[in-house]
Amino acid sequence: MKKIALFGAGKSASVLIDYLLGQATENNWTILIADVNKKLIEEKTKLHPKSTAVEMDISDETRRRALIAESDIVISMMPPALHILIAKDCIDYRKNLLTASYADDEIKSLQKSVESKGLLFLCEMGLDPGIDHMSAMQVIDKIKSRGG
Numbered sequence: 701m702k703k704i705a706l707f708g709a710g711k712s713a714s715v716l717i718d719y720l721l722g723q724a725t726e727n728n729w730t731i732l733i734a735d736v737n738k739k740l741i742e743e744k745t746k747l748h749p750k751s752t753a754v755e756m757d758i759s760d761e762t763r764r765r766a767l768i769a770e771s772d773i774v775i776s777m778m779p780p781a782l783h784i785l786i787a788k789d790c791i792d793y794r795k796n797l798l799t800a801s802y803a804d805d806e807i808k809s810l811q812k813s814v815e816s817k818g819l820l821f822l823c824e825m826g827l828d829p830g831i832d833h834m835s836a837m838q839v840i841d842k843i844k845s846r847g848g
Contacts, residue, residue, distance in 0.1 A: 733745065765793070775797075807823065
């Protein structure tokens with residue numbers, strides 16, 4: 701069984717949570733979701749049997765590191781400034797990391813460590829901040845205008 705650790709259960713994580721849980725049974729995944737608000741996690745997962753809600757503050761180094769250590773892959777949906785906490789732990793525990801933010805200078809500074817350990821850190825790769833959102837809205841507006 702693969703364990704996926706997801707940090708952050710805010711609005712931008714909703715679709716991702718639905719997707720991961722929709723794939724969890726077929727792929728034998730357990731989704732560990734960590735957020736400061738356990739009730740929010742439980743509302744989004746509807747207590748799905750393949751999900752585990754972990755109430756925690758991201759600055760709790762002991763709990764954060766333990767969650768990363770027991771996971772096979774880590775996804776951060778935290779605000780961009782907090783990815784670095786998770787990224788450094790991922791390097792220490794040799795875990796691949798996915799984020800929904802562009803790589804900032806702090807994340808880029810980890811490149812040699814990431815490469816030397818054979819890890820993948822995959823960050824947002826849109827063409828330009830905002831273009832991807834405008835393109836999505838264009839498609840949504842087109843669907844709405846057709847009565848969809």
